[in-house]
């Protein structure tokens with residue numbers, strides 16, 4: 001089995017700890033981590049970088065962060081955008097939206113895969129997505145996806161939306177995974193060393209009753225790394 005972790009952070013490089021895992025998508029939390037991640041990528045070809053400011057860390061944002069992010073993304077066409085998004089349980093939603101949209105616009109402009117964090121704010125994300133031409137949207141990975149069926153249906157109208165999962169026991173209680181097309185499924189640790197990705201893939205295999213799901217998930221990851 002070959003697996004790529006579709007969402008981790010710089011402190012947990014999954015491929016160095018779990019057999020079968022051959023690569024790790026690493027997201028940054030804030031601008032301070034950008035240089036650190038570039039160094040890691042330059043020393044390890046199995047690390048794939050997503051750069052951005054996470055909604056929990058918007059206090060760290062300083063003037064011009066978006067032009068610096070654009071310059072960074074332009075320096076390497078492999079770079080993705082993330083982790084960006086909205087979180088209802090964190091302060092200052094207006095600023096979160098502003099920071100998110102600035103980064104999302106760069107991903108749209110430069111056609112880069114987006115690692116999206118959304119907690120309790122799908123109404124806002126769906127509203128924002130409607131402002132864009134559907135055919136121009138980049139791949140968007142709804143990480144640790146845990147929304148209800150109604151939201152899932154509204155998201156599935158976007159061809160480029162994908163969903164990544166870690167703790168299947170919790171997330172699958174409404175058979176969400178069963179309702180997601182195979183070509184939109186990814187697996188992730190989110191930097192949590194207790195998540196064994198081989199177990200996650202095997203659980204998805206059982207839910208889907210599909211023996212080649214591991215290969216499908218691996219191919220899905222290849223698509224996100226190529227931005228589509």
Ligand SMILES: [Zn+2]
Nearest residue numbers: 008027083190
């Ligand atoms: Zn994360």
